[in-house]
Amino acid sequence: xxxxxxxxxxxxxxxxxxxxxxxxxxxxxxxxxxxxxxxxxxxxxxxxxxxxxxxxxxxxxxxxxxxxxxxxxxxxxxxxxxxxxxxxxxxxxxxxxxxxxxxxxxxxxxxxxxxxxxxxxxxxxxxxxxxxxxxxxxxxxxxxxxxxxxxxxxxxxxxxxxxxxxxxxxxxxxxxxxxxxxxxxxxxxxxxxxxxxxxxxxxxxxxxxxxxxxxxxxxxxxxxxxxxxxxxxxxxxxxxxxxxxxxxxxxxxxxxxxxxxxxxxxxxxxxxxxxxxxxxxxxxxxxxxxxxxxxxxxxxxxxxxxxxxxxxxx
Amino acid sequence: xxxxxxxxxxxxxxxxxxxxxxxxxxxxxxxxxxxxxxxxxxxxxxxxxxxxxxxxxxxxxxxxxxxxxxxxxxxxxxxxxxxxxxxxxxxxxxxxxxxxxxxxxxxxxxxxxxxxxxxxxxxxxxxxxxxxxxxxxxxxxxxxxxxxxxxxxxxxxxxxxxxxxxxxxxxxxxxxxxxxxxxxxxxxxxxxxxxxxxxxxxxxxxxxxxxxxxxxxxxxxxxxxxxxxxxxxxxxxxxxxxxxxxxxxxxxxxxxxxxxxxxxxxxxxxxxxxxxxxxxxxxxxxxxxxxxxxxxxxxxxxxxxxxxxxxxxxxxxxxxxxxxxxxxxxxxxxxxxxxxxxxxxxxxxxxxxxxxxxxxxxxxxxxxxxxxxxxxxxxxxxxxxxxxxxxxxxxxxxxxxxxxxxxxxxxxxxxxxxxxxxxxxxxxxxxxxxxxxxxxxxxxxxxxxxxxxxxxxxxxxxxxxxxxxxxxxxxxxxxxxxxxxxxxxxxxxxxxx
Numbered sequence: 001x002x003x004x005x006x007x008x009x010x011x012x013x014x015x016x017x018x019x020x021x022x023x024x025x026x027x028x029x030x031x032x033x034x035x036x037x038x039x040x041x042x043x044x045x046x047x048x049x050x051x052x053x054x055x056x057x058x059x060x061x062x063x064x065x066x067x068x069x070x071x072x073x074x075x076x077x078x079x080x081x082x083x084x085x086x087x088x089x090x091x092x093x094x095x096x097x098x099x100x101x102x103x104x105x106x107x108x109x110x111x112x113x114x115x116x117x118x119x120x121x122x123x124x125x126x127x128x129x130x131x132x133x134x135x136x137x138x139x140x141x142x143x144x145x146x147x148x149x150x151x152x153x154x155x156x157x158x159x160x161x162x163x164x165x166x167x168x169x170x171x172x173x174x175x176x177x178x179x180x181x182x183x184x185x186x187x188x189x190x191x192x193x194x195x196x197x198x199x200x201x202x203x204x205x206x207x208x209x210x211x212x213x214x215x216x217x218x219x220x221x222x223x224x225x226x227x228x229x230x231x232x233x234x235x236x237x238x239x240x241x242x243x244x245x246x247x248x249x250x251x252x253x254x255x256x257x258x259x260x261x262x263x264x265x266x267x268x269x270x271x272x273x274x275x276x277x278x279x280x281x282x283x284x285x286x287x288x289x290x291x292x293x294x295x296x297x298x299x300x301x302x303x304x305x306x307x308x309x310x311x312x313x314x
Numbered sequence: 315x316x317x318x319x320x321x322x323x324x325x326x327x328x329x330x331x332x333x334x335x336x337x338x339x340x341x342x343x344x345x346x347x348x349x350x351x352x353x354x355x356x357x358x359x360x361x362x363x364x365x366x367x368x369x370x371x372x373x374x375x376x377x378x379x380x381x382x383x384x385x386x387x388x389x390x391x392x393x394x395x396x397x398x399x400x401x402x403x404x405x406x407x408x409x410x411x412x413x414x415x416x417x418x419x420x421x422x423x424x425x426x427x428x429x430x431x432x433x434x435x436x437x438x439x440x441x442x443x444x445x446x447x448x449x450x451x452x453x454x455x456x457x458x459x460x461x462x463x464x465x466x467x468x469x470x471x472x473x474x475x476x477x478x479x480x481x482x483x484x485x486x487x488x489x490x491x492x493x494x495x496x497x498x499x500x501x502x503x504x505x506x507x508x509x510x511x512x513x514x515x516x517x518x519x520x521x522x523x524x525x526x527x528x529x530x531x532x533x534x535x536x537x538x539x540x541x542x543x544x545x546x547x548x549x550x551x552x553x554x555x556x557x558x559x560x561x562x563x564x565x566x567x568x569x570x571x572x573x574x575x576x577x578x579x580x581x582x583x584x585x586x587x588x589x590x591x592x593x594x595x596x597x598x599x600x601x602x603x604x605x606x607x608x609x610x611x612x613x614x615x616x617x618x619x620x621x622x623x624x625x626x627x628x629x630x631x632x633x634x635x636x637x638x639x640x641x642x643x644x645x646x647x648x649x650x651x652x653x654x655x656x657x658x659x660x661x662x663x664x665x666x667x668x669x670x671x672x673x674x675x676x677x678x679x680x681x682x683x684x685x686x687x688x689x690x691x692x693x694x695x696x697x698x699x700x701x702x703x704x705x706x707x708x709x710x711x712x713x714x715x716x717x718x719x720x721x722x723x724x725x726x727x728x729x730x731x732x733x734x735x736x737x738x739x740x741x742x743x744x745x746x747x748x749x750x751x752x753x754x755x756x757x758x759x760x761x762x763x764x765x766x767x768x769x770x771x772x773x774x775x776x777x778x779x780x781x782x783x784x785x786x787x788x789x790x791x792x793x794x795x796x797x798x799x800x801x802x803x804x805x806x807x808x809x810x811x
Binding site: 030032033036037038039040041043044046047050054080082083084085090093094152153156157160163164167169258259260261263264267268271274275276277 | 356363439440444507509510534537541545550699700703704707
């Protein structure tokens with residue numbers, strides 16, 4: 001087990017290094033001048049030159065990269081070019097919102113997908129199955145932002161049950177929860193479509209196996225067979241997809257946060273790229289990479305929990 | 315294990331659910347929620363060019379020596395009166411008494427000297443430093459008087475000093491203005507939740523506090539057009555002065571809860587042609603292009619009919635405007651003939667456009683219109699950062715579409731061949747020099763008309779239309795300027811019923 005953790009940690013660190021180098025290279029190759037973006041087209045040459053000095057844009061690229069890595073290792077992610085505040089502060093300010101969105105979206109996705117997927121498998125070749133297949137097809141085809149707009153039109157504009165967007169802050173917990181309901185639902189509806197299909201096909205696979213037939217023959221009820229014998233054995237592919245989906249969920253917040261004008265990380269990274277704000281983009285992409293790697297790591301651990309046979313092999 | 319039908323449990327559940335979905339109670343003070351499309355990244359207008367900083371804070375949190383009213387006339391602000399010497403080179407300003415900064419420090423001539431020196435310094439990052447170029451020196455005659463000496467006459471000096479870039483700041487608070495702005499204005503900065511909203515509250519100590527009716531102002535940042543529409547319709551916001559989508563206006567027009575106000579801005583939308591790159595250095599090609607496009611069709615298609623056409627580089631609402639839209643009437647035959655004469659018939663040109671709806675939509679229409687005249691125009695949609703680098707800095711373009719939103723920007727054509735227009739004309743440079751020195755408004759307007767005619771005759775660019783200011787306001791909200799002659803919107807005069 002120790003060896004397993006060591007290997008994983010090394011690959012985690014290597015991944016982050018490679019990601020940081022790639023992002024640095026890409027942001028520097030991309031055309032666009034942060035100084036001009038900040039000061040606008042009417043700025044005089046000397047004002048631009050002064051700003052470039054201030055932002056250390058004149059130093060050679062390799063030197064700037066090395067400086068950045070050195071600072072990052074000590075927890076200093078630099079000052080945002082556009083906001084002029086430490087990047088770490090910006091991230092910490094917005095992290096809770098995006099994490100809440102992701103962490104409420106995930107359980108909703110899983111519950112919805114498992115329920116639909118298993119019931120589709122149980123009603124294989126009957127109306128229930130076709131119904132779920134059709135709905136999931138729609139869910140996969142429909143873009144998240146379009147669905148979000150529809151939800152807003154219905155629940156916020158027509159019915160006035162929920163706000164159309166914005167986030168009042170955690171100081172008003174009830175209003176905060178209300179503001180997150182529609183974004184979470186939008187996120188979950190689209191993600192659960194894919195997961196429902198995977199659940200369905202995985203469950204069908206398992207249902208063909210001998211021990212399920214045996215369980216039925218032993219007189220167990222349909223419910224018990226489904227939930228206590230089929231589902232646990234169908235979980236491996238499902239958990240794999242959930243791991244991949246968590247990454248998609250986190251990056252999906254970029255679109256959702258823009259449509260619902262939420263002050264989260266997704267919106268920040270979008271603005272930072274447009275502003276050519278290198279320190280912010282760098283820190284945020286590293287964060288996303290870290291989240292994805294961690295999620296996959298947890299998935300690997302879950303395999304060991306779900307399928308005890310794997311423990312002896314690892 | 316089945317859940318028993320538990321009455322108290324159900325009752326609690328119902329209360330909890332309805333508490334969650336019922337809206338929050340409004341407060342008793344006079345407040346307004348204003349929607350804004352672009353959130354700035356800094357709150358210091360003297361260090362960042364983003365127009366929305368001025369739009370929110372100039373003349374509200376910050377004040378300048380002078381201000382400008384709805385008609386574009388210069389009015390006193392921190393300077394209550396001034397005298398100008400006969401040669402137009404020395405201005406003496408009498409400052410108001412009793413103004414204070416929001417952190418309690420007093421306002422006096424030293425703060426004015428500090429602000430100006432900071433803007434004019436070698437290493438200053440003021441985005442509109444050129445406003446200060448004519449200034450020779452700024453000095454405090456005493457605590458309530460400022461003397462500014464100019465190197466040359468400047469007809470626009472008092473107007474320029476009203477802009478947000480010339481806001482008066484205090485040395486005690488200037489370092490943190492980008493995050494917590496401190497000024498002398500009728501509103502104080504309260505809080506800024508980045509990505510969400512900016513809140514201002516009334517400054518009760520302001521010298522004009524008695525005439526300000528708003529207690530609280532909240533700016534909500536919504537960049538998506540559909541989301542802004544939803545926010546207005548669900549009454550989450552009360553006003554959206556810079557509404558981005560003309561195609562969504564009809565539903566607000568028809569709704570008695572809202573007023574739609576279409577005004578004008580200082581933004582001239584032009585089809586810019588790279589005057590230093592063949593074949594665009596040939597006036598016949600430029601005239602041909604001007605004949606080839608049809609302004610009415612472009613305005614109908616790109617702006618849903620809510621823009622005013624222009625024939626030169628000056629806003630129709632301006633005092634010196636002359637209507638030159640008839641200089642090159644839409645005439646595909648004439649365009650073809652001129653293209654033939656210049657030897658570029660049936661050639662290919664590129665049209666690189668930045669990601670603004672007015673630009674991308676107009677580009678498609680112009681492409682079709684040029685095709686009718688035998689020119690194959692390739693449209694390339696580029697990102698803003700790319701546009702700044704490739705088109706603006708490197709002049710790597712044939713044609714592009716852009717709006718110029720600064721007031722009095724006929725000066726752009728005197729910026730020489732290094733400017734992205736690639737335009738260099740000694741006659742025009744002379745004309746502009748005379749304009750900027752002419753202090754008499756009548757004479758200046760005459761010269762401005764001459765400048766417009768000159769640019770139209772030379773067909774320097776394709777002059778398309780004036781960018782409209784689309785405002786959607788809840789009925790009962792009053793005091794917003796329908797047209798923007800400047801970047802700021804004073805809120806002291808806004809009332810809510």
